Amino acid sequence: MSGDLLATDIEAYLDAHEQKDLLRFITCGSVDDGKSTLIGRLLYESKLIFDDQLAALEADSKVSGTQGGDLDLALLVDGLAAEREQGITIDVAYRFFTTDRRKFIVADTPGHEQYTRNMVTGASTAxxxxxxxDARKGLLTQTRRHSYLVSLLGIKTVVLAxxxxxxxGYDQSVAAAIDADYRQFASGIGLDDVTVIPISALRGDNIIETGPNLSWYDGPTLLEYLETxxxxxxxxxxxxxxxxxxxxxxxxxFRGFAGQLVAGxxxxxxxxxxxxxxQTxxxxxxxxxDGDLDVAVAGQSVTLTLADEIDVSRGDVLxxxxxxxxxxxxxxxxxxxxSDQPMLPGRPYLLKIGTRTVGVxxxxxxxxxxVNTMEHTAARTLELNEIGVCNLNLDRAVPFDPYEVNRDMxxxxxxxxxxxxxxAAGMIHFALRRADNVHWQSVEVHKEARAAQAHQKPCxxxxxxxxxxxxxTIANLLEKRLFADGRRTYLLDGDNVRHGLNKDLGFTExxxxxxxxxxxxxxxxxxxxxxxxxxxFISPFRAERRMARALLEEGEFVEVYVDTPLEVAESRDPKGLYRKARRGELVNFTGIDSPYEPPEDPEIRVDTTTMTPDEAADRVLRVLRERAILPSAGG
Structure with missing residues (x-):
């Protein structure tokens, strides 16, 4: 019908096309289960391949195809050269197609375990x-993995193709056995809306029409299902x-607030x-x-004006x-x-939720x-493609709905x-109520009063x-000078702290x-x-030094970079640690098998190849006086 309308009345065709609703779906599963072939078949059978694309497909099928020179429909989707060479999908490929009843955006997601993050990306909007x-193999590890991720990401409607x-041989008993196995597994992870459809993407069976080979099947074809x-x-x-x-x-x-309605x-x-x-x-x-609306619904992008002049900013939620x-x-x-870099508990990151970005x-x-066994195991961190349950602490409050209620919020x-x-991608379960029970206790003897009594600026x-x-050595010399001058100080040394407060910590990142x-x-x-x-402290990572600085007020953090080349530090080796590291007896040792990230803009840099420890301590002392951290006796 739409093809006839396209030939006779293009404006009517476009208007009808605009009124169709849109379904986003993903294809996933194990490697070589036929995802790309299936999408290629849908595009081909929907008559959405142009003549030049078809000609290119015929040529590519002879060079890169796997069907002995016949059309290899998977090549319509496997667009990356690396995919064609390896015969696998390694990225998320998005394709659009339409029928008389509906528009579709399909994401062909990778099957390999190392590309789980790509599958998450494709599923996030489906x-x-x-x-x-694969009817020959039945349920595989990746079938279970992807099913769990689908459930975790809030997709509750599943087709098992x-x-x-x-x-x-189009054996009905094979499909029935897989059907039973999958439903038993799916019910355990919260997938209750499951439809099982036997198909042959390569031959076209049960994609658009059932065909004679699957006459025993009485359900919808895959396209009929997707359309309805x-x-x-x-x-x-x-x-x-x-x-x-x-x-x-x-x-x-005019003052308006633009955004997309994500609910209601x-x-x-x-x-x-x-x-x-x-505020209300x-x-x-x-x-x-196109003009003012009488009503806007979820999915529409609009600009709202309000009756009152109230404070509304980007990142707020109406x-x-x-x-x-x-x-x-x-x-x-x-x-x-x-990420290839593991998650590090306590490290400061950014979190983006909706249009708001905060520290976390x-x-x-x-x-x-x-995800293969659904077992919960202990973890100190998360590596690439791993899934865990973690508590987050944001630097300010944000509006939210639980993910199962609203994926956008x-x-x-x-x-x-x-x-x-x-x-990382994340889903909120619920807010922690501990914050409701912990309040800041105001005190009358505050930092300014203590600093004034000590005649110094704390830092x-x-x-x-x-x-x-x-x-x-330099820190110890500096403290001796400060103490002799009547200042109130405390020295926190890396080794000393690990005897008590941090004795439970090792040396992993x-x-x-x-x-x-x-x-x-x-x-x-x-x-x-x-x-x-x-x-x-060695404090090898810039992110943690920035975090320490951010805890304090402006001017209260003075970073001193004790700049010593590795070969010089190693030649000193006062504790014999470098020798142990070189022999492989000490792992994750900074400078040998763990990185050190030098400060980019420290307040003070001392070069210990040209300065003695006493000269370095004097230099730091001068800077503290210049910054009025150490006021003069009459100040």
């Missing part, structure tokens, strides 16, 4: 998952939610609440490029005033780690999940502060450098991060006590 199983039925399915959880009802993407002020008389609907006159602030107002207008989302800064979440630190995982990503690389002088650089986090928090308390705190 409504339906088509999980393929039992592919390659031609390879088992109403996914569980895809409803756009519920209370109104709109994260503010942009505050628009084209002229002094809104109309002029509706009462809305701005979160996290909590009424919607005055719903503005779009919500139904009577049913607002909760606001919190601590959560239990599921995390899918997507991740606690040690409660457990990680073996409960889903987030973790970002590296320095590189802006996405490290942290943070010595960093390689083992053997002379940090502790994760433990080193936690080592510095604890020392930074202790340093902050000592600054509040009015002390000048000398910290002497």
């Amino acid at each position: 409504d339906v998952a088509v999980i393929l199983v 039992v592919n390659k039925m031609d390879a088992v 399915v109403e996914p569980v959880g895809a409803a756009t009802g519920g209370p109104m939610r709109m994260p503010v993407q942009w505050v628009t002020r084209p002229d002094p008389s 609907s809104v109309a002029p006159g509706d009462a809305v609440r701005v979160l996290p602030g909590g 107002s009424l919607v005055e207008r719903i503005v779009t490029a 919500a139904a005033a009577a049913e607002p989302p909760a606001v919190a800064d601590q959560f239990e979440t599921s995390l899918v780690w997507m 630190s991740i606690a040690q995982p409660k457990y990680k999940i073996n 409960g889903g987030f990503i973790i970002i590296d502060r320095l590189t802006d690389v996405t490290l 942290v002088v943070w010595f960093t450098g390689l083992s053997g650089s002379g940090k502790s 994760a433990d080193r991060v936690e080592n510095i986090r604890r020392v930074a928090e202790v340093s902050k308390l000592m600054v509040d006590a009015g002390l000048i705190v000398l910290v002497s």
Whole structure:
């Protein structure tokens, strides 16, 4: 029908096309289950391949195909050269196609375990998952892995496509056995809306038409199912939610708040609440490029104007005033780690939820999940493609709904502060109530009073450098000078702290991060006590030194880079640690098999190849006086 309309009335065709609803689905499963062939078959049978594409496909099939010169429909999707050479999909390939009844965006996701993060990306916006199983092999590890990820990411509507039925002689008992096995597994992970469809993507059986080979099957073809399915959880009802993407002020008389509704609907006159602030107002207008609307619904991008001049910024959420989302800064979440660098508990990261970006630190995982067995196992960190349950601590409160209620309001990503690389995807379970029970106790003797009594400005002088650089020697000399001058100080030395406060920590990267986090928090308390705190730690990572600086007020953190070349530090080797590391008796030793990241802009740099320890201590003392940390006696 649409083809006839296209030939006779292009405007009517485009209008009809615009009115179709859109279904997003993914294909996933184990390697070589036929995902790309299936999508290629859908495109081919839907007559959505242009003549030049078909000609290119015929040529490519002869060079790179796997069908003996016949059309290899998988090549329509496996666009990367590496995929064609290896015969596997290693990236998420998105394709669009349409039928008379519906528009589709399909994501062909990788099957290999090491590309789990790509599969998560493809699933994050999907409504339906088509999980393929090779009829010859039955359920495999990746079938279970992808099914669990599908459930975790909130996709509740699943098609189990039992592919390659031609390879088992279209045997009904094979499909029935796989059907029974999968339903038993799926019920255990919360997948209850499962439809099993036997197919042959290569031969076209049960894709568009059932065909004679599957006459025993009386259900819908795959395309019929996709055209008619109403996914569980895809409803756009519920209370109104709109994260503010942009505050628009084209002229002094107009102030609007642009964004996409992610739930519910809104109309002029509706009462809305701005979160996290909590102010309320009424919607005055719903503005779009095509004119004002009487109502806007989830999925639409609009600009709202409000009746009152209240403070609304990018990252805020406009919500139904009577049913607002909760606001919190601590959560239990599921995390899918997507970076080659492991997750380090305590390290400061960024979290993006909706249109808001905040600082976050991740606690040690409660457990990680073996997605092959569903077993919960202990973990200190998360590696690439691992999934764990972790508590998060944000640096400010954000509005949210649990992920199972609203994927847009409960889903987030973790970002590296320095590189802006996405490290993880996460789903909020619930807010932690501990914050409701812990309150800041005001005290009358405060930091300023203690500092005035001590006639000094409290601060942290943070010595960093390689083992053997002379940090502790210089810090000790500096403290002696300060003590002789009547200053109130305390020296936190790396080795000494590991005898008590941090005796439970080893020297893995994760433990080193936690080592510095604890020392930074202790340093902050000592600054509040009015002390000048000398910290002497290798502290090899910039991220943790930045975290320690961020805990203090401007001017209270003085970074001293004790700059000593590795060969010089190793030649000193006062504790014999370098010799042990070179013999392989000491692993994760900074400078040998663990990196040291030099400060980029320290307040003080001392070169111990040209300065004596006494000269270095004097230099630091001069800078402290220049910064008025050590006021003169009459000051």
